[in-house]
Amino acid sequence: MxxxxxxxxxxxxxxxxxxxxxxxxxxxxxxxxxxxxxxxxxxxxxxxxxxxxxxxxxxxxxxxxxxxxxxxxxxxxxxxxxxxxxxxxRQIPDFRWCKNPRCGSGQEHFEKENSPIMICVACEKMTCYTHDVPWHEGRTCEQYEIEKGTIEGATRDAIERETKCCPKCGFRIYKYGERVFLTLSYP
The missing domain is CATH 3.30.40.10 (Zinc/RING finger domain, C3HC4 (zinc finger))
Structure with missing residues (x-):
């Protein structure tokens, strides 16, 4: 058997x-x-x-x-x-994810750097196509680029690029595996 x-x-x-x-x-x-x-x-x-x-x-x-x-x-x-x-x-060169942490949508932005403000078709939040961060309100891309060159600007850029706002408390957080970390905010 x-x-x-x-x-x-x-x-x-x-x-x-x-x-x-x-x-x-x-x-x-x-x-x-x-x-x-x-x-x-x-x-x-x-x-x-x-x-x-x-x-x-x-x-x-x-x-x-x-x-x-x-x-x-x-x-x-x-x-x-x-x-x-x-x-x-991700293989589509002009595709960007919406930077609104509550959205999760994305789209192709055909205007590229000619019109860097990308408005999400799902939630209508603005993203900078050029820098792939939430729109840098009150600053042009050139101003943002200059500011990014400073230590404070580089820190702000890294925080904006690598973190998301917590949907509950609004603080900027980042995930590492299953763990969530709170970041220090910037002015």
Missing amino acids: PKLTKVCKLCCDNVATFDFMSLTTKCNHKVCRACINQHINQYLNTKGTTKIECFEIGCKALMEYQDMKRVASRDLVERYEHLSFREAI
Whole structure:
């Protein structure tokens, strides 16, 4: 009589043999479904990439969309599709994300530097196309560029570029993985 269970080499649990699978059809390294989903989750949520390599040391086989649909849970497939879309949209040179932290929309800005104020079609907030920051109210791009050259301006530019306003308290924050940090504000 054939064995109905097998030990997974990653989690060391005794798992039903039908629950073993490979991450990709390009290789035949098999582990249990739970370990595969945990591996995919790590790439999507921790590394933030859709380029998911086989878990086997030295194997560089990459998972494809059909593999994802075959082995992953529904929520991981949705996360993969979302990240794939964002990765693809970043390839459009004139595309910018809205800088309103409550918006999440983006658009292509065909006027480029000729008309640097980009008004979001979803929330109508202004973004500077040239500097990819919230619109520098009261300053032209040239003035902003000069100010950015000073230490204070460089600090302000970095804060505007790398942080977002917290939707609850309004303080500028940045995320590192799952952790959220409060930044020092500037005048």
